[in-house]
Amino acid sequence: MTHLLALPLLMGIVASLAGTRLPPRHAPLLGAAVAAACFAAYGFLGLGMADGVAVEAAFWSVPALGIGGGLRLDGLGLVFALLISGIGFFIFLYAHRYLEGDKRLTRLSVMLTLFMTAMLGAVTADDVIVLFIFWEMTSLTSFFLVGYDHEKPGARQAALQALLVTAGGGLVLLAGLLMLTVATGTSSLSAIIAMRDIVLTDPTATAAMLLIIVGCFTKSAQIPFHFWLPNAMAAPTPVSAYLHSATMVKLGIYLLARMNPLYQDEALWQSILTWFGLGTAALGALLALRETDLKRILAYTTLTALGTLTLLIGAAPTLTLTAAMAFLVAHALYKAAMFMIAGIVDHETGTRDARALGGLRKAMPATAIATVLAALSMAGLPPFIGFLGKELIYESLLEAGPAALLLIAGMLFVNGVNVAVAGLMAIRLFFGGQRPTPARPHDPPAGMLAGPWTLAALGLAGGLLSGAVGLWIVGPSAGAILGAPVTADLYLWHGFNLVLGLSGLTLATGGALYLGWPRIQPWLAGIAAIDRFGANAGYEKGLAGIIRLSEVSTALIQHGDLRGYLRTLFLVTAAGLLLTLLLRDGFALPGFDSGTVDIRALAFLGIAGGALATVFARTLFGAVVCSGLVGFATALAFLFFGAPDVAFTQFAVETLLVAILAFALVKMPIRRADDRTARDRVKDGGIAIASGVAVTALLLAVLATPFDSRLSDWFGNASLTDAFGRNVVNVILVDFRALDTLGEITVLAIAAFAVLALLRPMLQETRKS
Amino acid sequence: MESLFAIAIGILTAAAVYMFLARDLPRVLIGFIMLGTAVNMLILAAGRIGSIVPALVAGNESALTAAAANPLPQALILTAIVIGFGLAAFALMLIVKSQRILGTVMPEEMQEAEGDVAPQALPAPAPARRKDAA
Structure with a gap:
């Protein structure tokens, strides 16, 4: 008995799949047969449903997601189910002759079957998630049905409008239903309605109610969402007769009726429904x-x-x-x-x-x-x-x-x-x-x-x-x-x-x-004012506004200007560093003790001087040379502070880099000056100085904290005893962090291959000439 | 000593960022390399500086003495230098290539080059239009 409840849905889905194989002449007849069978099934269930006791059945529950997945048929659902399947039967017969000879009739009847199934599912669902899925399925199928004459721009617009309004409303509805689910801890509609006191005393009660009302109003074309319904008349008549008179637009009414036991004593519920209803009707x-x-x-x-x-x-x-x-x-x-x-x-x-x-x-x-x-x-x-x-x-x-x-x-x-x-x-x-x-x-x-x-x-x-x-x-x-x-x-x-x-x-x-x-x-x-100030005009303006907003935001965020991106990146980094230091009270100004300064500080002078010289170099070639100065000064710093290995690497790399740069620059306008406008220079200079200050402040803050030497000490102690090497830096690289080094070598090899691939055509050209 | 180093690193960072924001790619690359250097210096300084003694375990000892320099930042920096070099070489080749193929090293001028490429990605035009073009 209870399994009969799922039979119409199963038949509908199977018929939708099978219908796609049928020729246009026969497809609607299958739909009619399914509708008649559904009607009979619900009629049989209704006869057995004496004294208003609801028929319930649990299917496809997903406990991990908290979805009960139940179906439930009571007096309200039965009336809707009978109307949907009964009228559906005649609609299929009607469409069969109305669109006779139309090659797309197969598609229409498959969509209609799917729609009917979704409607039947929605009015028998006892689980909010199941209800929502079927609810949105009706919106989706109605999109295809309204846009049946998709060659006509009017039909496409009407279909999109119906979809945006009703499916958008469906999302609002989902939010409301989820609030109820969270408040009660169950996703079963009948259980939620039974827990009326819990629902109404929850802090989110009013919000959930309003969201559900909005969802229902979009579906049932209440003010101010009424405009999509007349426009949906772009659909072929069988669709209008089915969706827009007897079934889909009544789905919102159905849910309002379903939720009524929960909210019927709420003054807000009563007044919103009464006055918006009267307004819509008038x-x-x-x-x-x-x-x-x-x-x-x-x-x-x-x-x-x-x-x-x-x-x-x-x-x-x-x-x-x-x-x-x-x-x-x-x-x-x-x-x-x-x-x-x-x-x-x-x-x-x-x-x-x-x-x-x-x-x-x-x-x-x-x-x-x-x-x-x-x-x-x-x-x-x-x-x-x-x-x-x-x-x-x-x-x-x-x-x-x-x-x-x-x-x-x-x-x-x-x-x-x-x-x-x-x-x-x-x-x-x-x-x-x-x-x-x-x-x-x-x-x-x-x-x-x-x-x-x-x-x-x-x-x-x-x-x-x-x-x-x-x-x-x-x-x-x-x-x-x-x-x-x-x-x-x-x-x-x-x-x-x-x-x-x-x-x-x-x-x-x-x-x-x-x-x-x-x-x-x-x-x-x-009276033209009705057209000009109607809700439809508002919808058009809203849609145009969304497009404009996305254009403006795209132009703002994704402008395609490399320097713009980099500016944002550096500014955010600098501001993030400085703000964090400010908020965490991290700024530290160490006392300056001239006694600790020795001759090695000249390396710092080389670094800072080379950096500034690079910035102020007039030509590109000059900039390359000055940046080389920075590199060599860095190598000196490494040498001065007990890092000879690093220093040698830096010397080698710096020499190579300058050589390669010079080689590559032969083909480039090396005399070219930095051609930023004065305004750009001020902007970039500001960002650069902010970044520099942020890094210095960060480093000073780090240096003001006591040094934690545990890791370094461990490497220093383990180097000889565990890894049998006296050069601790080398031991770290080839032993303790050997996998990292392997990765580094791999990266370098990939870079070398890529460089080779880029260079080869050029080399071949040179060889030919 | 360390404060002076911090200031020098700040100046290097500022110069690197300024170069990075230039309109032509070779200067951007120089900025990129300098920024890498600045970060290497930052790591070195954060591991504390001062000792001139390399991180080597002396022949008659079994562990590093307290007087030696901190080995950990050095190991990190070594990796960073090599990777940075690979990346810089690859970026440089891209710049050279763009100079040869597009005739420019200014990213702002490369948008036009993109515009020439785009129509090929579109589906083939309708036959009627092809006739018009002929």
């Missing part, structure tokens, strides 16, 4: 009236539905949750149907401009009937399930206390616009005089009509069988959101009361908006 309604493209109109009405759902979850009492679930089911049924109808009209007439369409009922009678049924549910007329949802919304909001008046006024407008859009879809498109269209319209094949017909009929059946809907679907799911059992006694007729009056008022508003639409639409569309 804005969606207003913007829906501006559009003429059927799909964009529907996209904005989807915003109104998502806003309404958020609002209802935020307003906590029991009835609002019942209303939310009833409305969610009603909306999924009629909106998916409406999108498919918009696609059919587009497909058969060649246009989806609401102004250019009319009187299609004679040419497309079967489509007309489905549209009328769906529109009646959308408009919220009895005996459809949409009526049920709307009545419940009003009824529950009347209990919402002081804010009720504002909320109801907002809902009146929002629902009025939905009535108007339903009228637009049903009456304007299919009745009245027929308008000429680019293609001669006729009813589409049965595969495309199956979805709208079934979903619209279910809308009617749901209204008629309201008692069963309440008992089997709304009650258990609302109970899961509330965290306590809910009995949803749904019935169509409430008698003549205030709620019915509000419904009448809604219809009147909607009717007026519908009749006024030919004038309201151009007027609203003419």
